[in-house]
Amino acid sequence: LLPVESRHWGGATLTILLSACSALLAFPIGIILAIGRQSKLFLVKHLSAIYIDALRAVPLIAILFFGQLLIPLFLPLGLEVNRVTRAILAFSLFVSAYIAEDIRGGLQAIPNSQQEAAKALGLSKLQIIRFVILPQALIIALPALTNQFIGLLQNTSLMAILGLVELLGISKSILANPLFIGSYMEVYIWLAGIYWFICTVMALLARHLEQNVTIEKASN
Numbered sequence: 001l002l003p004v005e006s007r008h009w010g011g012a013t014l015t016i017l018l019s020a021c022s023a024l025l026a027f028p029i030g031i032i033l034a035i036g037r038q039s040k041l042f043l044v045k046h047l048s049a050i051y052i053d054a055l056r057a058v059p060l061i062a063i064l065f066f067g068q069l070l071i072p073l074f075l076p077l078g079l080e081v082n083r084v085t086r087a088i089l090a091f092s093l094f095v096s097a098y099i100a101e102d103i104r105g106g107l108q109a110i111p112n113s114q115q116e117a118a119k120a121l122g123l124s125k126l127q128i129i130r131f132v133i134l135p136q137a138l139i140i141a142l143p144a145l146t147n148q149f150i151g152l153l154q155n156t157s158l159m160a161i162l163g164l165v166e167l168l169g170i171s172k173s174i175l176a177n178p179l180f181i182g183s184y185m186e187v188y189i190w191l192a193g194i195y196w197f198i199c200t201v202m203a204l205l206a207r208h209l210e211q212n213v214t215i216e217k218a219s220n
Contacts, residue, residue: 006084010165010173012194018084018166019153022091026152029092030099034137035129037100038107048100055097061158063094068162087159095152102144106137139213146206150199167194 009017036048055063067090068083075081110133118128138145160169171191174180180187 006082009084011170012167014084014164015153015156015167016198018087018091018156018159019149021088022095022152023149025088025092026096026099029096030103031134033096033100034103034107035134037104052097052100055094056101058094060091060094060155061161063090064158064162066090083164087162087164091152091155095148098148099145102141102148103137105144106139106141107133109140110136139210142206142210142213146203150202153198153202154195167191 033048033052036044037052039045039048064087067086071081071086114132114136115128118132123132156166157168159166160172163169165173168191171187174187175184
């Protein structure tokens with residue numbers, strides 16, 4: 001089979017790919033930023049805070065425009081990053097700032113007595129964060145994280161403005177076809193149904209995971 005270049009990707013496949021890859025990349029970045037903002041090191045704490053506050057103060061569409069239109073101008077000659085990759089990086093950098101704040105809220109909800117108990121057992125700082133603090137913080141932040149991932153999926157529709165033919169973009173292409181001119185209601189109702197189905201599945205999976213974790217904690 002001939003390879004299909006990224007500029008020819010489109011539809012629901014591209015929407016899911018953008019959402020999944022951006023979430024997988026933004027999640028660890030958000031964890032690092034959240035831990036960094038809680039750090040006692042002056043430079044790490046303030047750099048993390050500046051990044052989070054700066055990204056949250058800028059509209060997503062501005063980040064996407066920067067990623068699609070301005071990044072190629074700063075790249076060396078001969079080096080090219082395809083549009084899908086640039087979109088994933090832009091979404092990841094933006095969403096990671098919000099994920100960091102959600103996880104930071106979970107970190108602040110954990111009492112200091114747990115850290116003191118872990119220190120008494122001889123655990124290092126890295127072990128305390130990895131095995132004691134972070135798992136509980138992620139459980140507390142799970143509903144907020146679910147909202148972020150659902151919002152990320154919905155925000156991929158902005159790429160239709162920038163030329164990527166994702167789910168909304170393919171709908172516009174259908175309406176431009178002479179065979180479907182005037183079928184706005186049918187196309188957009190079907191589009192809304194697809195978004196509703198995917199977002200509902202994500203919410204149900206997150207709820208199921210939260211219930212399983214709650215049951216497991218109760219049994220322990």
